[in-house]
Amino acid sequence: MTLFNLPVSIKTYRMSGPRLNVLYPVIVELPDSAVQQQINQLIVGEVKRQIHQQGYPLNPNTELTGYYEIKTNERGVLSLSLYNESYASNTHRWTLQNSLTFDVQTGKLYTLQDLFVHGVDYVQSVSDIVGQQIRDRHIPLQSEFKGIRPNQDFYIADKALVVYFQLEEITAYVYGFQYFPISVYEIQNIINEQPLGTMMY
Template identity: 35%
Template sequence: MIKEEGKAKIEKRKLIRHRIGLTYPDIIGLDNEDIQQAINGTIQEEIYKMIIEQGYEEDYTKEIWGDYKVELNEYNLLSVLIYIHSYSKGAAHGLTALKAINFDLQSGKTYELADLFIKNSGYVNKINELIKEEMVEKDIPMLVEFETIDKKQDFYLTKEALTVFFQLYEYTPYAYGIPEFGIPYNELEDIVNKQGPLKFIATSK
């Protein structure tokens, strides 16, 4: 057993507006109120961007609802998923957008994928290979051929794995849903930056 590092306290908040109804996380109880405010501000800004990107201000029949899920809240890391669903009157079906935000609770920094790995480690190629293998193994239906993740790639963290995901229609048909690819840390161990946000991997054995 290892000593677990800091966790955030989270309260569920509701945003209710005309044609909008969603819940979102509000971080409370951090020692540094400025960092706490910055984290909450980032969450709220991302939700606002997602609502706009769903066409809320352009389509006056569109309804928006949403929720969130906390995937990791340990080791001074907070990995949160934001789900925003939308539906326009008369449409065949609604749409779902998914956003992950990965925070350092001590600094308020939001992590990008590159922050997890040793510089020049070839992490993009490694992750591409693992995703392609899973696509073949699961015979995932594709709209277009997958070539590579983006350096700004969406991802979230759990205690066991790094999960990379793509949006609806980005590579797969609507019926498949949002494709997610969980990569256990032990498959990335040789390229993970052990002094970075995933340093808990080295101490959790």
């Protein structure tokens, strides 16, 4: 096993200010410092983008908290979710979730399209699976499901690709985020070796 196949080391940092308390991950001790810096810059950039999207600091009544979850940290793949919750008096709490999936050897940030063999209609393939799960799980949609976006939110968790939808994207707020785990074995004929293919073994 090479060093790159080991889990990467992660420390928790805090971004704070008036009505702001955000925890985020920082990668440390990678052999390639340039790759480490690239990954960390992308993470911090996404954290700041979430804060800006929530309207901070323009709205003086908004309080923000942030945290993260590591979904996969193995076999040269790091996949994580960043959460940002805003709260203002007389309104319900609003949460953003955005995920980043990296090749820790090169620093590459994967898009959903990158996971699939070139030329494959991955949007249709994934949409078909999600649509079936919606029917099987009797998920109450706000409108007819017409398929995923080409850049649909996703993360990798062990041996599954998880695509998900933001609050109120396909269901009412009360139902929260909607997650659709897809086994790598179900889509093994259309995925690239990196990063999903390596999760099969």
